[in-house]
Amino acid sequence: MSEEQKKMLEQQLWNIANTLRGKMNADEFRDYILGFIFYKYLAEKMEIYANSILKQDKIQFRNIQENTVKGKEYIEAIREEALETLGYFLKPSELFSEIAKRGSSDSNTFILEDLQKILINIQLSTMGTQSEEDFDNLFEDMDLNSTKLGKTPEARNTIIVKVLVHLDEIDFKLEHTELDVLGDAYEYLIGQFASGAGKKAGEFYTPQEVSKILAKLVTTGKNKLKSVYDPTCGSGSLLLRVAREVKDINNFYGQEMNRTTYNLARMNMILHGVHYRKFDIKQEDTLEHPQHLGLQAEAIVANPPFSANWSANPLFMSDDRFSQYGKLAPSSKADFAFVQHMIFHLAENGTMAIVLPHGVLFRGSAELHIRKYLIEQKNYLDAVIGLPANIFYGTSIPTCILVLKKCRETPDNVLFIDASKEFEKVKNQNILREEHINRIVDTYRNRVSVEKYSHLASLKEIEDNEYNLNIPRYVDSFEEEEEVDIQAVMQSIKELEAKRTNLDREINVFLAELGLVF
Incomplete structure (x- = not known):
């Protein structure tokens, strides 16, 4: 991906993020857009992995009929493999592109409840596995029922569908494992939110x-x-x-x-391909x-x-991190x-x-x-x-x-x-x-x-x-200033004073002609 294409992707994502802005501050719409991008990443990663398993059966993951006996067998087998390798699982009907498609259909399907369930299901899929702690409450900051997204459920549904459809049109090129297109774009967005977050950015x-x-x-x-x-x-x-x-x-x-x-x-860790x-x-x-x-x-x-402030509790003098120094950092300065x-x-x-x-x-x-x-x-x-x-x-x-x-x-x-x-x-x-x-x-x-x-x-x-x-x-970075020629400066001031006196005389002549007194 060229630098120009990368910048175009970043701008696309930022434009989509601004679709959500409304009355929200930077912190709030940051959590939604980054959460949706993360959901899209997990879904695409899931589909790529499942398709690799199903390749020998010449079946596409999204085409599995979930309610058939055969479909349930496939899903259960893939679930076990996915939890071990990816750390989470999504069903075909829970893929990002599927929910975006349902929301944008002519029937104007209401997807908010389904979407909220999917985000919860991602977390639930990890229960009892090694990745449980890494996925625990990951989407808790995405309240799809918040009135900041819209006053009515229908208004909230409309804005969410709009964001999902726009995101669905973007190819994150996850098949190209040597590229970290999405990781770079995610970092770009975090930086953009930081620049608008003022003191909180730190x-x-x-x-x-x-x-x-x-x-x-x-x-x-x-x-x-x-x-x-x-x-x-x-x-x-x-x-x-x-x-x-x-x-x-x-x-x-x-x-x-x-x-x-x-x-x-x-x-951020998961999205950059760091294994759980x-x-x-x-x-x-x-x-x-x-x-x-x-x-x-x-x-x-x-x-x-x-x-920053910290307790500087005297009990810390027996903490191995601080005990050998003989003194604790001040409570008002934890540096x-x-x-x-x-x-x-x-x-x-x-x-x-x-x-x-x-x-x-x-x-x-x-x-x-x-x-x-x-x-x-x-x-x-x-x-x-x-x-x-x-x-x-x-x-x-x-x-x-x-x-x-x-x-x-x-x-x-x-x-x-x-x-x-x-x-x-x-x-x-x-x-x-x-x-x-x-x-x-x-x-x-x-x-x-x-x-x-x-x-x-x-x-x-x-x-x-x-x-x-x-x-x-230790480092003398003092730069000597150029010497000032006092005589030249005085002469310049005298010349400016003379010019001003001449101008005053000319103005007085013009004012006298107009019958005015200066």
């Missing part, structure tokens, strides 16, 4: 260019990963971005506090109720909520609590990269104590990378990336990169282009000092700065 989406940097940092020198983990995984986009940088990942782990976003993350046995996404507060105890991940990435949590789950040969506000680099008290321990006692800090302001949705503050390793290849220094001035302004947002991303990643991988851009600081240098990691202390 709850579920990391801008793609930042995701790309984090993914490239943690996969440096690796072609395969045993595991990747995101303790604040949002929609799962960051985990999936890491997968693009290597040939294979055995297992994906994530935790997300927001229920709706947790559903979105599971959908290969991902483990949990819903809970990561700091207060961690769900992956014992996990040692080879790569960890995170874009946690900046300076270092996330760092400590991630380090605890980092494998000895692993790399972690986390996006944080600049305050973590220089704030005092408990945060200084934790910073000093990480550098002086553990020597885990590998790099500090300053990013431009206004690249995240919902906040304009500049941010930084901390890269940490338990076994560092260069234990004598820490790399500082100041990439804060390299961006392109697009409307109200600053954007990192490919050249900006590549420069950050190449500088990190080559560990080079570049004038006014990067610096390799010795541990002694950091100690001398009293473990203040503020980037300008």
